[in-house]
Amino acid sequence: MSLFNAFELSVWVTSVCGVLVAAWLVWRAHRKADLRALAGFAVMMALWCFGHLALFHNLQTLGMVLLLANPLMPTFFLHFALLFVNEGSAKGPWLSAIANHIGWVYLTSIMIVLYSIWVGAGDTVALMDGRPFFVFNELGAINLGYTVLLGVLGHVVLIVGWRQHSGNKKRSILAMFGVAAWGLLLATSFVFPSFGINVFPYPMLLLPSYLLLLVYGVVRYQILAVNRFANRALLALAMMLVVLCVIAVLGAFSGRIGLQALNGVPIWQLWLYSLIVLLIAAMVYPWVRRFSERLVFPGAVLNEQILESWNRELNKADSWEGLIAQGEQLLTQHLRQPIRIAFSGNKTSEALHLTLQKEPSGWFVQPHHTEDLSPGMRLTLDVFSSLFATRCEALERSLALAEAERKRLDEQHLVELGSLSAAMAHELRNPLNIISMASYNSPADTRRHIQEQLARADRLVSDMLVYSGKLTLQLQTVSLKPLLGSVLSVLNTEQVLMTVQVAEGLQLQADPHRLQQVFINLIDNALAYVRNQSDGSICIEAHYEGQDLVCRIHNNGPALDPSIEQEDLFRPFVSKRSGGSGLGLAIVRRIVDAHQGKIEHREDLGWPVSFECRFPCQQNSQL
Incomplete structure (x- = not known):
């Protein structure tokens, strides 16, 4: 040329x-x-x-x-x-x-x-x-x-x-x-x-x-689509340059290695023929690749459109249940047989299924009972498992961010509620004091009734301040038995059989004021139900159990309403007892949680009503 x-x-x-x-x-x-x-x-x-x-x-x-x-x-x-x-x-x-x-x-x-x-x-x-x-x-x-x-x-x-x-x-x-x-x-x-x-x-x-x-x-x-084209064009150009170099070297040495016929062909014709062959190969490559994939992996129909569709559908799920249901639906439609996905440890009756497992390196999805599947179907499961594991990691991060945001909003709400409660307490206590002074010259029965109601209102205001305010702990070593003795000395326990089964020397790291508030609320709550019974009885027991100090407060009052769930029991204003503020158990829950403990209501300890508090003996150093 x-x-x-x-x-x-x-x-x-x-x-x-x-x-x-x-x-x-x-x-x-x-x-x-x-x-x-x-x-x-x-x-x-x-x-x-x-x-x-x-x-x-x-x-x-x-x-x-x-x-x-x-x-x-x-x-x-x-x-x-x-x-x-x-x-x-x-x-x-x-x-x-x-x-x-x-x-x-x-x-x-x-x-x-x-x-x-x-x-x-x-x-x-x-x-x-x-x-x-x-x-x-x-x-x-x-x-x-x-x-x-x-x-x-x-x-x-x-x-x-x-x-x-x-x-x-x-x-x-x-x-x-x-x-x-x-x-x-x-x-x-x-x-x-x-x-x-x-x-x-x-x-x-x-x-x-x-x-x-x-x-x-x-x-x-x-x-952005142009980058994909540029990538292919650059690959084609690189292949063309490689072919040109190979032909040039072959043309230079063809005579020496006995290829006389090739040596007589002009170099530009060799280049042209080679480039034409390369162009034809590039054109037929997609069809040849698909044919070889179907030959080696029969039954597998995977392409970029299917993968993009899977990724798009899985990204719509915003919960673990939704993600698993979406994954099962996609696999079932693609493989035309039922596929179940379950967390590792959960039993499934399906022979062919996928299990999800969280490992230190990330999420891992493992197909099971794939022996009877064709190579194509196995390839489909492997590709889907990799994609599903990636989506599990993304969902986990998304849920963690959502939970962090929820906690932040809850804390902000508590701060706002605390400010509002403090303002309400100030505004309410002024008229309550005026009412108290105005009732001084009232008849004795009327004055007593007013004072009882004023005390109830004051207790409600105090409970609101405790529940909504910022909870800080002043930790120190607390001996449990003396603390319980001081609590019982301020409560009216007449006509109630009080039993304290607490050994000497039981100690824990806690805020004594807050811990005292926990026992006052729990015991006072029990007294409200058993005081009017002829055989009213309350039992307080405490002991070490592993790394925890367990304290239980039993009473033989009427059992709780079975319609109240365990979690709802500690929510504000769930209590229906006469004279209660509805915040007692909610305050107890906040204080126990702040001590990294746990409180729950139990019915399997031989008493109609039992509340169990567990406090770790080794507190977190950040408290």
Whole structure:
């Protein structure tokens, strides 16, 4: 292949690429004016290349018109640069002014083109095999100078944008400057003949790369699909270069290794044949791959669309139950047989199933009883298991974040409730004190009744302050039996049989004031139910149990309403006993939780009502 033929082929490829790139940009523009301006630049570059081809084939007039329209190419580029840079919040006043008057720039460019055609600003010289090649004459200095000026101005606009923007926009501008340097190297050889330098324009053989690299640098961060195409194109180019190198080496040594027939074939024909074979192989590769996959893994139908569909459906689940149900449905539909998914340790009656297991390294999904499955179905299960494990990790993080946010909102609510309760306590106690003083001269029975109700109201206010306020602990070593003795001394235990089964020496790290409040609330609550019984009895027992100190308070009062759940029992205002505030057990729960303990109601200890408190003997050092 002669140099002229290589040059003509390069120009043809550039012209076709310009038209295809322009059509693709218009298709993907979606109201983006900058991409439409870039499409105009691609069209003008295609026409400029077609002008060279017209001269090669003796279409003198058409070729001169297209080549002298050269200023329109940087005009479109300047328009694109203004729109690309002057987008978003980073707008410059002088850039906006130029963008608003870009029509005048187009008009000026058209006038320069018409003037150049009218005065005949271009000539031809015989550069390659006697074929004509375009050069500017003396009258073409205006055309050439104006073209260079617009190109420089377009890149100045990009420099301003590079300083104003950040992130992907800045990276795109930097990529455009790299491509601009490459384009300058290629274009320099075009103007050599205009200055009397009779050198073959070797760089123009690589002209197709300029337009493709420029468009890729612009849209790679805007249209992500182009990156997949670029990856495939780069792979194809690398394979082509490898083939060219192998053929070159083979051609150089074929005579020495006895391949005389191959040695007689021109190297360019070997390259051409090899590239054609490579192109055919690339075209049939997807079908061959699918055929081999179905041959090796019969029954497996996996592709990117299916994987994306699985991932999309699994991402909709916001709970473990929903995720498992969605996974079972997807697998059942794909494999056409029932598949169950269960956590490790949960028994399932299904022979074929998947188990979920949390390990230190992350989630692990293991298929079971796959011996009778085809290789394709096993492959499907393995791929789905990997995808499902990834989704389990994402769901776990999502639920943890949601729980942390819920706790934060709960703490914020308690702070607000504490402030409100403190304000209410202040506002309520003032009128209560006034009522108390006003009842001083009332009859004895009336005064006693008022005082009882006032005491009840004061207790309710105090309980609200304790429950809603910030709970801080002052930890110290507490002897349990003396503490219980002080609690019983302040409570009215008449007509009730009190039994204390607490050994001497039982101790724990706790806040004595808060712990005293726990026992007062629990014992007072029991007294309220057994005081009016003839055989009322309360038993307090405590002992060590492993690493815990267990304290139980029993009473033989009426059993609790079976409709009240264990968890609801410790919620505020669940209690129905006469005179109660409904906050006693809720306060106990808060204090026990603050000590890293646990409280629960039990019915299996031989008493109608039993409350069990467990306190760890070794407290957390952060308390």
